Amino acid sequence: MSTTVTSLEMRLLHRCEIAFGQKIQLSDCLSNLATLVAFEKQGIQQCPANLSFPQYIHNSGYDSACGRVERQINQFVMPMLQLLCLSGNILNLLIYRLPYFQGSTSVHFLKVKAYANLVFVESRVLEVIHAWNVHADPAFETFYWYTKPYVITMASMSGTVSTWMTLVITIETVLCVLLPFYFRQICTKRLSLIILFCFVLCSIFLHIPFIFSQTVISSPILKELENRQYNNRCYWITNQYFMETYREPFYEYIQKTYYWLQITLSILIPNIAMLICSILIVAQFSFKNHNESFSQRRKCVIRMTVATTLSHLLLEGPALLTFAAVARKGYLHSLNFWKKERFPNRANSSDHGNNICILAHGNNLLSVINAATPFFVFLAFNEQFRRMSLVFIQVHFIPRRFMKKTSVPSHKLHGISSSVKLINNASSFPSNYTHL
Structure with missing residues (x-):
């Protein structure tokens, strides 16, 4: 019996290879053969060879309800966020190089977080180009789809590293508040580098299975053309790309485990841990006398850390609900994700599937906002960082002739001069108490 079934499958696949000019999967073969038979019953013939048709078209998900939402985000919102991310994180990296931050244990995590945010956001440049590419270009479609599994994996790794760096910085702040006298002994540079190396390595091992569980498929599709000039109908054969999980049970198990x-x-785990740490920090300053045992600079740094953590919880928290729904309902094969995100494949036509997909893209957007705005969060919640940034930008980016002509209000001179001292002389601060 199994031999007969196998022989039938081989004959069907061979017929599809002859009809469509390429090897395709059995499900696509049956679908296209059914469409071909339906056209023949209606008397619809293949279009003449002298007519020119595109070699590739966008898949069905491109024009679906979820696909339209994704395209609008990538066309109009993502480019602005990429510019904010590029400018903000580069400024962060430049400011972290100031002498004021030398010797700080947390600056290593902050630097890696900035690099991870850059990779996470800027890797979406192909998505932006694809969203504006209304008519599929064969060369770009091939490059876009065959690099997609690797781009998604790279973005997922960087997103996870960024989250873990935020967690480590929050834990360091808790140790600074709860154990101020043992903080220097615990948070050493050597331990920080070990933690950093282990987290990056764990992120690679966590996300690398995605590459091996996904396959990119070029599938033929029959499209009907109504020729008004000759008042007749015909069909033509084109191709479209999909990315999907291998259909063997082993790969589906890997995907769900992933x-x-x-x-x-x-x-x-990171969200719960950061929430607990934030509560501990706020409790220590609200209900105990630690508020008077720290300098004004230290309190500003702690307030900034709490604000960064809370913004992370606010922007990344909704993704947990979507992921839980996806994993529990078994929509793992029908959603498009990026980090905690999209894995493109064939669109789910049900309203529930579309709603989950749109919600996932909303979560993706929140994740990008979270990665693009750390510099601006620092500016908003840390007066000392704001002064240092102002002086740094004035010194390095504003021409001296313009600065000479620009007058500074007297009430701001004290703050700016103190910031210049912070930039030029950081030796007076304990190294482990300069971390952000």
Whole structure:
């Protein structure tokens, strides 16, 4: 019996290879053969060879309800966020190089977080180009789809590293508040580098299975053309790309395991830990006398850390609900994700599937906002960082002739002069108390 079924499958696949000029999967073969038979029953013939048709078209998900939402985000919102991310994180990296931050244990994590944010956001440049590419270009479509699994994996790794760096910085702040006298002994440069190396390595091992569980498929599709000039109808054959999980049970098991591990390690545990740490920090300053035992500079740094953590919880928290729904309902094969995000494939036509998909893209957008705005969060919640940034920008980016002509209000001179001292002379501060 199995031999007969195998022989039938081989004959069908061979017929599809002859009819469509390429090897395709059995499900696509049956679907296209059914469409071909339907056209023949209606008397619709193949279009003449002298007519020119595109070699590739966008897949069905491109024009679906979820696909339209994704395209609008990538066309109009993502470029602005990429500019903010590029400018903000580069300024962060430049400011972290100031002497004021030398010797700080947390500056290593902040630098890696900035680099990870850059990779996470700027890797979406192909998505932006694809969204504006209304008519599929064969060369770009091939490059876009065959690099997609690797781009998604790279973005997922960087997103996870960024989340873990935020967690480590928050934990360091808790140790500084709860154990101020042992903080220097615990948070050493050597330990920071070890933690950094281990987290980057764990992120690679966490996300690398995605590459091996995904396949990119070029599938033929029959499209009907109504020729008004000759008052007749014909069909033509074109191709479209999909990315999907291998259909063997082993790969589906890997995919589901990957999702659950990502939920646990990239979202659930970090978010809960950061929430607990934030509560501990606020409690120490609100209900105990530690508020008077720290300098004004230290209190500003702690307030900034809490604000950064809370913004992360606010922007990344909703992704947990979407991922839980996806994993529990079994929509792992029908959603498009990026980090905690999109894995493109064939669109789910149901309203529920579209709603989940749109919600996922909303979560993706929040994740990008979170990665693009750390510099601006620092400016908003840390007066000392704001002064240092102002002086740094004035010194390095504003021409001296303009600065000479620009007058500074007298009430701001004290703050700016103190910031210049912070930039030029950081030796008077304890190294472990300069971390952000």
